[in-house]
Amino acid sequence: MKSKIILVMWLNIILASVMLPGRAGAYSVTLTKQDIQAQVEQNFPVKEKSMFSTLTLRNPRVELKEGTERVGLVVDAVVTALGDIRTDGVVHMDGALRYVREKGEFLLVDAIARKVEIDGASEMAQRTVADLITVALRDYFEKNPIYKFDPKDLTQMMIMSALKSVEVSDGKLVIEFAMPY
Numbered sequence: 001m002k003s004k005i006i007l008v009m010w011l012n013i014i015l016a017s018v019m020l021p022g023r024a025g026a027y028s029v030t031l032t033k034q035d036i037q038a039q040v041e042q043n044f045p046v047k048e049k050s051m052f053s054t055l056t057l058r059n060p061r062v063e064l065k066e067g068t069e070r071v072g073l074v075v076d077a078v079v080t081a082l083g084d085i086r087t088d089g090v091v092h093m094d095g096a097l098r099y100v101r102e103k104g105e106f107l108l109v110d111a112i113a114r115k116v117e118i119d120g121a122s123e124m125a126q127r128t129v130a131d132l133i134t135v136a137l138r139d140y141f142e143k144n145p146i147y148k149f150d151p152k153d154l155t156q157m158m159i160m161s162a163l164k165s166v167e168v169s170d171g172k173l174v175i176e177f178a179m180p181y
Contacts, residue, residue: 048136053081089118104149108141
């Protein structure tokens, strides 16, 4: 059974190489903002607790900016301190993509809160909150993928082991895979 699956996989690769002569050896998957948005939403809300406060991030909005390989997120943030002191705001963050081949997952690494908007907070307080949120985001997103290939999709399973490049183009994430000859 296993050898039959491998044979079918190689036949598909050969067929794709023959049928796509201009693109032989390469295959690309284009993920729209909505594709990524749907998977990111499954990971929210995010709640990080410390001894004195709780940070809750919810309502993520994915941003794909041209000319960068970083994926942006805008999220609503609620910080509660000492039980009942509550502050609402918006966090603008982004991170680089790292592909975990064995799992077919894209992780957001080196996440950084670029801008934090908190009503009534001083600029210094907002920078401090941005630093704290950056730490929470890095820890969270390095463990929780923003996108994962479907292990039930044979085509995705065949190509996920051969990542070549990732780029943002026309507001979409274009992932190119090198196919074996």
